[in-house]
Amino acid sequence: MTSSSTVFEAAAIDQRAEARRSFLLVFSCTVIGALAQILVKQGTAQLGAHITLSQALGHPSLVARFCVGVITNLKLFIGYGMYGVNTFLMALALKGHELSRLYPIIALTYVWVTILSIFLLPGEHLNFFRTIGIGFIVGGVSVLGMKK
């Protein structure tokens, strides 16, 4: 009797420790992912391309030239490398866990990207509507995974 309840308690502690580990892992992923976004923005800004959607669809050569610029850009290389590592870590963290419960943490990426943009990128600013808008997006992504 005593021994079986200890086993259950140990299992519960294990489960909690594992849940905390995935929580922390996903949380770190959101920060790494946001930093990657900053690098991608800086990298593409260096390419200095002015392409619209209709130009891109009508002139594949423009897109090809853009892609050549992309694969030779260090910031984009590092940014997408971080993004790849991130995807791998996220897959690890989500293994055996319900993705839906982690949506509120994943949604934090929008907050980090906004904060980092203001500190690290030129010409970025927030205003009342943008701040409230990001709040709604974070809230919206958070509730997507709820049951019912």
Add this chain to the structure above:
Amino acid sequence: MQTPLSSIILVLFGSFIGSFGAVFLKVGAEHMKGSLARLLTNYWLGVGIALYLLSSVFYMMGVSQGQLTVLYPMVSIGYIWAIVWARLFFKEPFTKAKIGGLAMIIFGVALINFGNA
């Protein structure tokens, strides 16, 4: 620095293409079995990855101009497509939480665009 509409359109288009990538990856993952040879000939996964790469090209063309504080939140519109495709292709029901969440996301994206004007 203003964020041009053409950049917003490119980012939205990229997230639309990427949402199909997710559909292919999900089907590919369901067909995933054992050997490396089977994995390499899993065309669903291949197409899914190709669509993701294509979507990131449009995303990059989009964010090369304008502000990331405006453009990055536009990616969240991808959740709309994901939920619609999940209903169409995988019979995943619309829940109250999904409808409420989508409404909040759309309102948030509208506010950010309003704040850009």
